[in-house]
Amino acid sequence: MLPGLEKISTKIRGLTHAISHITRSCLPWTVASLPLEHSPAQPRASGKAERKVGRLLNVHPATLIINHLFTSLILVFQLSGVCGQPSTPIDQNQGAPGTAKAKLGNFPWQALTIIYGRGGGALLRDRWILTAAHTIYPKDSFFQKNQSVNVFLGHTDIEEIIRLGAHSVRRVIVHPDYRPEEPNNFEGDIALLELEKSVLLSPNLLPICLPDNETLYSSGLMGYVSGFGMERGRLVSQLKYVSLPIAKREACEAWLLEKNRTEVFSSNMFCAGNRTIKQDACQGDSGGVFAVWDNTTERWMATGIVSWGIDCSKGYGFYTKVLSYVDWLKSIMEGKA
Structure with missing residues (x-):
């Protein structure tokens, strides 16, 4: 990652952590504590599995959304303004004849x-x-x-x-x-x-x-x-x-x-x-x-x-x-x- 983008990403991660902390402090819910019919959608599985996931996460649903949003923003910042930097660079030493x-x-x-x-x-x-x-x-x-x-x-x-x-x-x-x-x-x-x-x-x-x-x-x-x-x-x-x-x-x-x-x-x-x-x-x-x-x-x-x-x-x-x-x-x- 470019130095400037790395600083931006660090700030965004810090902001994400702060928002997550505030959200948990003000709204100390867990996914497991919500009524089942109001829980965030999950892949079809047993009720026990859903409750287990909720207990493991121990976060408010809004926090998950915010985390996802800021992760996406980090990706945008990483790609914005970046040119000439392929994800899979060619081997510049392979000067073999032919295509x-x-x-x-x-x-x-x-x-x-x-x-x-x-x-x-x-x-x-x-x-x-x-x-x-x-x-x-x-x-x-x-x-x-x-x-x-x-x-x-x-x-x-x-x-x-x-x-x-x-x-x-x-x-x-x-x-x-x-x-x-x-x-x-x-x-x-x-x-x-x-x-x-x-x-x-x-x-x-x-x-x-x-x-x-x-x-x-x-x-x-x-x-x-x-x-x-x-x-x-x-x-x-x-x-x-x-x-x-x-x-x-x-x-x-x-x-x-x-x-x-x-x-x-x-x-x-x-x-x-x-x-x-x-x-x-x-x-x-x-x-x-x-x-x-x-x-x-x-x-x-x-x-x-x-x-x-x-x-x-x-x-x-x-x-x-x-x-x-x-x-x-x-x-x-x-x-x-």
């Missing part, structure tokens, strides 16, 4: 979007989804622009996450620099989806943090990309992830020239991957985040968004540099834009 299946709680910020097809995203705070603009307005101009936006959260199994139900989207905000009519330019490939209602945070559903410094983009730094996209030509049924190093910009520029590519590779993008080890994000992963561990804050940061590439696992992948857009993101989420 791996994610466990529940590894990437609790992971969102599945279904708009024109599968896409990804990440939970920010408790009601925002960070994603790529091109999953909403594809570069293919023949697509309609009023497609429904479906967001799913809270599981690593595709059937289970869909069974949990879609979260209604209140608002879609695409960065003004994004140009869907320019097929070779993914500048501004970033968007926010505001959910209709705040989600109930849990160990399997937690937000990721936004980056705050350039050191998170150092070449060689490892990041993790997760998604429900393509693998070996087929859509996966389980959330997969891959670890990728941030590549040197010069290496990616040279590779694009070698391939005679004309895509824009601006300062608001970065590249990741390794030409010798064929690992990469793929179709269906777009919009998911490139997550980097920050040793200073000990939290995971959404430093990039899966944006574009040339085929899959055949070189480098290119990502929207989230740090370039943090001010814009915060202005939207804080209602200043």
Whole structure:
């Protein structure tokens, strides 16, 4: 638990104890002393068992309710404001080639979007989804622009996450620099989806943090990309992830020239991957985040968004540099834009 939240929890526990003491002093009842027909509801059992429970508890029913209420409040305080701290962290030392299946709680910020097809995203705070603009307005101009936006959260199994139900989207905000009519330019490939209602945070559903410094983009730094996209030509049924190093910009520029590519590779993008080890994000992963561990804050940061590439696992992948857009993101989420 974070130090500030620990202090709050301690105060709440102290208050709970004080209320419990006052309640017992002023109203010295026990569950057993109440008439049976007025006793709090219990699981169906024998009358003897009910009376035994009452004697063991020796508390007023209101105290039980208050204790439950404050326990719930402690949980709320623990989760509020906490980002980038998964309940089941991945083993950062497992740099084995290839993808791996994610466990529940590894990437609790992971969102599945279904708009024109599968896409990804990440939970920010408790009601925002960070994603790529091109999953909403594809570069293919023949697509309609009023497609429904479906967001799913809270599981690593595709059937289970869909069974949990879609979260209604209140608002879609695409960065003004994004140009869907320019097929070779993914500048501004970033968007926010505001959910209709705040989600109930849990160990399997937690937000990721936004980056705050350039050191998170150092070449060689490892990041993790997760998604429900393509693998070996087929859509996966389980959330997969891959670890990728941030590549040197010069290496990616040279590779694009070698391939005679004309895509824009601006300062608001970065590249990741390794030409010798064929690992990469793929179709269906777009919009998911490139997550980097920050040793200073000990939290995971959404430093990039899966944006574009040339085929899959055949070189480098290119990502929207989230740090370039943090001010814009915060202005939207804080209602200043």
